[in-house]
Amino acid sequence: MPKIGVIADDFTGATDIATAYASRGYRPVVLTDPAGQAGAGADVVVAALKSRTAPVEEAVAASVTAYDRLRAAGCERFVFKYCSTFDSTDRGNIGPVLDALADRTGARHVVVVPAFPANGRTVYLGHLFVGDQLLENSPMRHHPLTPMTRSRLAEILRPQTRYGVGEIHLTTVHSGRLAQAVADAAERYLVLDAITDDDLAAIAAATADDVLVSGGAGLALGAPTGGSDPAQAWQARPGRRLVVCGSASARTREQIAYATAHGHPALRLDVAGLAGRPGEVIRSTMDWFGEQDPGSVPVIYSVGDPGDVQSGPETAARTENALATIVATAVERGVTQCIVAGGETSGAVVGRLGVTALRIGSPISPGVCWAEGTTGTGDRVALALKSGNFGTPEMFATAWEALR
Numbered sequence: 001m002p003k004i005g006v007i008a009d010d011f012t013g014a015t016d017i018a019t020a021y022a023s024r025g026y027r028p029v030v031l032t033d034p035a036g037q038a039g040a041g042a043d044v045v046v047a048a049l050k051s052r053t054a055p056v057e058e059a060v061a062a063s064v065t066a067y068d069r070l071r072a073a074g075c076e077r078f079v080f081k082y083c084s085t086f087d088s089t090d091r092g093n094i095g096p097v098l099d100a101l102a103d104r105t106g107a108r109h110v111v112v113v114p115a116f117p118a119n120g121r122t123v124y125l126g127h128l129f130v131g132d133q134l135l136e137n138s139p140m141r142h143h144p145l146t147p148m149t150r151s152r153l154a155e156i157l158r159p160q161t162r163y164g165v166g167e168i169h170l171t172t173v174h175s176g177r178l179a180q181a182v183a184d185a186a187e188r189y190l191v192l193d194a195i196t197d198d199d200l201a202a203i204a205a206a207t208a209d210d211v212l213v214s215g216g217a218g219l220a221l222g223a224p225t226g227g228s229d230p231a232q233a234w235q236a237r238p239g240r241r242l243v244v245c246g247s248a249s250a251r252t253r254e255q256i257a258y259a260t261a262h263g264h265p266a267l268r269l270d271v272a273g274l275a276g277r278p279g280e281v282i283r284s285t286m287d288w289f290g291e292q293d294p295g296s297v298p299v300i301y302s303v304g305d306p307g308d309v310q311s312g313p314e315t316a317a318r319t320e321n322a323l324a325t326i327v328a329t330a331v332e333r334g335v336t337q338c339i340v341a342g343g344e345t346s347g348a349v350v351g352r353l354g355v356t357a358l359r360i361g362s363p364i365s366p367g368v369c370w371a372e373g374t375t376g377t378g379d380r381v382a383l384a385l386k387s388g389n390f391g392t393p394e395m396f397a398t399a400w401e402a403l404r
């Protein structure tokens with residue numbers, strides 16, 4: 001089977017698709033250092049980028065560099081992994097990155113498949129649904145960086161790309177002649193309907209020879225089985241546990257509320273204070289952490305309800321940096337197992353820890369798994385990088401069971 005290279009536009013998306021490949025019997029590795037070398041022994045190599053909301057030129061350059069490295073490492077088929085809620089703005093970055101990768105690979109057609117039915121993301125008649133709501137009516141409408149105010153994917157993608165965008169609807173996906181429909185299409189990009197895992201399997205079969213496909217982790221869920229043992233190959237180091245949330249998503253807020261209601265010590269980061277006195281805010285947060293029972297699972301978060309989201313150009317970066325420093329300091333003080341909520345936040349945390357590769361471990365829930373990395377100072381740490389809207393409400397209390 002040809003080695004698969006995945007270019008993921010954020011870190012939680014990278015572990016999301018890696019866990020989907022692992023569940024299909026592949027041996028994925030997630031590379032978190034853009035300059036790092038591709039992992040030996042893996043049949044799926046996922047390059048985790050932090051390009052979703054980066055300036056367009058930076059996102060394109062990082063994606064093309066990742067593609068070149070994956071190709072040099074022997075990958076022959078490529079997946080551009082973006083969010084199952086198609087997180088982007090009119091400028092990008094999905095369209096510009098897709099254009100660059102399509103040009104680089106020479107792909108005549110590239111399918112656009114964000115559907116992930118197990119997490120409620122389905123595409124019907126070209127429209128993306130989140131559960132029973134159109135994307136534009138879902139909580140993604142209020143995302144701090146990529147508010148999604150439309151639902152028809154072709155309309156969202158067109159302003160972002162130089163190439164044509166068409167749609168292939170469910171009747172054709174079910175018809176047994178999807179591969180032909182893709183080959184015959186006039187447009188370079190084709191938004192495909194998918195509402196079940198069987199639809200994803202039909203799409204995977206029809207695109208098995210395509211050099212480039214694009215979408216969410218659902219692309220991997222439809223892949224033919226790889227034949228490897230899915231059992232976790234590593235044991236988590238015992239030590240303290242911590243949950244850190246930089247995500248403002250509705251599901252993360254529910255998880256924080258559940259943990260708080262069930263006796264977990266919880267602290268809201270003083271985001272406003274980070275503007276003038278970041279050192280003091282981080283010190284007092286770490287003092288609070290030090291006061292908690294070492295057997296407890298403290299939760300540090302930056303948004304408890306939507307009103308906590310602060311405007312201002314530097315706020316998001318400042319918050320990511322502060323949470324990254326908090327995790328790195330906590331690891332120095334004995335944390336060995338940590339859940340991080342939010343893709344951008346996860347990118348900042350993993351970068352600060354100096355972790356360059358993640359080995360996939362036990363699944364927690366659709367799209368979320370444990371992964372192990374080694375920090376820049378040589379400590380093994382178990383991380384669950386959780387997409388904002390993924391995981392069950394009780395996850396911050398129960399995810400640790402999957403580590404045993």
Ligand SMILES: Nc1ncnc2c1ncn2[C@@H]1O[C@H](COP(=O)(O)OP(=O)(O)OP(=O)(O)O)[C@@H](O)[C@H]1O
Nearest residue numbers: 247249302309310316319320342343344345387388
């Ligand atoms: N109180 C706050 N005010 C303003 N920005 C915040 C606040 N708290 C967090 N942020 C920023 O909001 C962004 C949230 O993005 P992140 O990707 O981490 O979460 P998410 O979008 O919910 O997750 P995902 O991308 O996995 O769906 C981060 O840049 C974070 O620093």
Ligand SMILES: O=C(O)[C@@H](O)C(=O)CO
Nearest residue numbers: 013016083084216343387
């Ligand atoms: O596809 C998804 O929804 C997630 O993997 C993600 O990318 C959220 O950041």
